[in-house]
Amino acid sequence: MNEDFVVFLWKHRKLRGNPLRTVCGKDVEIISPGQENHNSGPDFLSAMVRIDHTLWAGNVEIHVRSSQWFAHNHHKDKAYDNIILHVVYEFDREITSSSRNIIQHLEVKHYFDHALLENYTQLERSKTWIACAKLIGQIDPYLIKHWIWRLLVSRIERKTEEMNHYLNYFNADREKTFLFMLCRVLAGKANETAFGLLVQRLDRLILEKNHNQLFILEALLFGQAGLLEESFMEDYPKSLQVEYQYQRKKHDLPPPLRKQIWKYSRMRPGNFPDLRIAQLAMLICNNGGIRFRQIIQSHRAEEIGCFFRIQPSAYWSSHYRLDHPVSPKSGTIGEETINRLLINTIAPAIAIDRTEKNGTHAFEGAISLLEQLPPENNKIIRQWQRLLSQLESAAETQGLLELYKYYCTPKKCLKCMIGNKILSSNSSFRN
Numbered sequence: 001m002n003e004d005f006v007v008f009l010w011k012h013r014k015l016r017g018n019p020l021r022t023v024c025g026k027d028v029e030i031i032s033p034g035q036e037n038h039n040s041g042p043d044f045l046s047a048m049v050r051i052d053h054t055l056w057a058g059n060v061e062i063h064v065r066s067s068q069w070f071a072h073n074h075h076k077d078k079a080y081d082n083i084i085l086h087v088v089y090e091f092d093r094e095i096t097s098s099s100r101n102i103i104q105h106l107e108v109k110h111y112f113d114h115a116l117l118e119n120y121t122q123l124e125r126s127k128t129w130i131a132c133a134k135l136i137g138q139i140d141p142y143l144i145k146h147w148i149w150r151l152l153v154s155r156i157e158r159k160t161e162e163m164n165h166y167l168n169y170f171n172a173d174r175e176k177t178f179l180f181m182l183c184r185v186l187a188g189k190a191n192e193t194a195f196g197l198l199v200q201r202l203d204r205l206i207l208e209k210n211h212n213q214l215f216i217l218e219a220l221l222f223g224q225a226g227l228l229e230e231s232f233m234e235d236y237p238k239s240l241q242v243e244y245q246y247q248r249k250k251h252d253l254p255p256p257l258r259k260q261i262w263k264y265s266r267m268r269p270g271n272f273p274d275l276r277i278a279q280l281a282m283l284i285c286n287n288g289g290i291r292f293r294q295i296i297q298s299h300r301a302e303e304i305g306c307f308f309r310i311q312p313s314a315y316w317s318s319h320y321r322l323d324h325p326v327s328p329k330s331g332t333i334g335e336e337t338i339n340r341l342l343i344n345t346i347a348p349a350i351a352i353d354r355t356e357k358n359g360t361h362a363f364e365g366a367i368s369l370l371e372q373l374p375p376e377n378n379k380i381i382r383q384w385q386r387l388l389s390q391l392e393s394a395a396e397t398q399g400l401l402e403l404y405k406y407y408c409t410p411k412k413c414l415k416c417m418i419g420n421k422i423l424s425s426n427s428s429f430r431n
Contacts, residue, residue: 001064001089001117005117005414008420009112012424013030020106023091023107024104026052027052028049034046034047034059042080043062044062047084059080060084060086064089065092066086066092066095066105076098081099089107089109090109120423123411123419124413131408131411136387136418140421143417147418148403152399152402153363155398157361160348160352162348163181163349164352178292180200181348182341183198185340186279186333186341190267190271191263193261194263195273197257198225201224206251208288211289212285214281214313217284224256225257225259228240228256228322233323234325270334275312278316279316282312295346296346296353299368305338308341316331317329348366350369375393375394376397380401403416407419
């Protein structure tokens with residue numbers, strides 16, 4: 001038994017009794033369970049409960065055992081003085097508020113269908129990829145789709161909060177923030193931190209001033225990345241070294257990064273940091289700089305994607321790394337990477353822009369963009385594909401990634417709409 005299960009019983013009105021009674025024998029009628037509180041303080045706020053013939057309005061606290069009231073020091077905290085009911089699985093001790101008032105208890109262990117607890121225990125013990133893998137096929141697809149879309153909104157909101165965090169960090173410099181976020185996604189997981197540090201080692205205005213000088217851009221970026229700090233055999237990286245030393249003195253640049261910060265192992269060559277830096281240089285050169293408003297003014301994914309469909313300088317048609325020639329190949333940014341940039345940078349940027357214009361959360365533009373993109377293809381999504389019907393867009397896969405990360409992995413089945421439906425059904429399963 002854990003507290004989350006008692007919260008589930010209370011929040012979703014799963015308590016059954018004719019009537020419910022407090023431990024001291026008073027009749028209890030739950031008019032409203034209140035609003036779940038995800039911050040500090042009582043578990044539910046503004047609940048309404050009738051105890052005998054008196055209507056009470058206030059807060060409700062929930063524990064597995066009543067003695068946990070003291071273990072959590074609620075008896076010393078005035079924030080808990082407005083508790084109208086202490087809901088517990090098991091009553092093992094009388095409690096009082098900080099002002100010494102006795103608080104009524106509702107012991108619930110005899111007031112619910114124990115099939116709920118059996119189903120919950122089965123989910124908790126499940127060894128399958130997600131706890132409900134064997135039962136999700138019995139759930140109404142409309143309910144699943146509705147929950148996925150709610151989680152999509154949560155995901156967009158969380159990503160906009162992350163972008164706003166960096167906006168504050170960069171003193172409201174929208175272009176610097178946008179460049180920082182975009183480069184981290186372009187780099188991929190292994191090098192996102194290094195790419196973020198690289199952006200911070202170069203003044204954005206210096207890059208924009210040289211936006212039509214590709215060679216200078218490459219020298220600045222590779223130099224500050226610490227990737228020119230060695231002896232080269234080829235002429236091109238040698239010439240980049242010379243140009244970087246000149247630009248470094250001219251702009252009084254800070255020390256470069258250590259080249260050891262960049263990761264190459266267990267990575268496809270197309271994701272090597274050298275090639276990504278070359279692609280970034282061409283993005284800046286080809287578009288007159290990377291400008292927030294310029295990129296998000298369109299509502300069409302195809303038009304925005306064109307911004308990223310570039311070919312870096314000729315040197316990169318035969319290299320993934322500096323001074324490491326390979327057979328001729330394409331150095332363009334792949335469609336999968338472009339879609340990842342649109343999902344993780346452009347969509348949140350659109351949401352922030354529309355929200356600022358409207359004064360309230362406005363995620364329609366971001367959702368519309370995601371609906372135009374194909375479903376993502378990764379290990380988690382391929383697992384979902386085996387359980388659900390055909391996925392149609394990145395909007396759905398983004399919702400499923402949110403579901404997996406914040407509900408399935410930590411087994412928050414009690415807070416999940418799908419889990420709630422399974423718990424409330426008569427279904428059971430075996431591992």
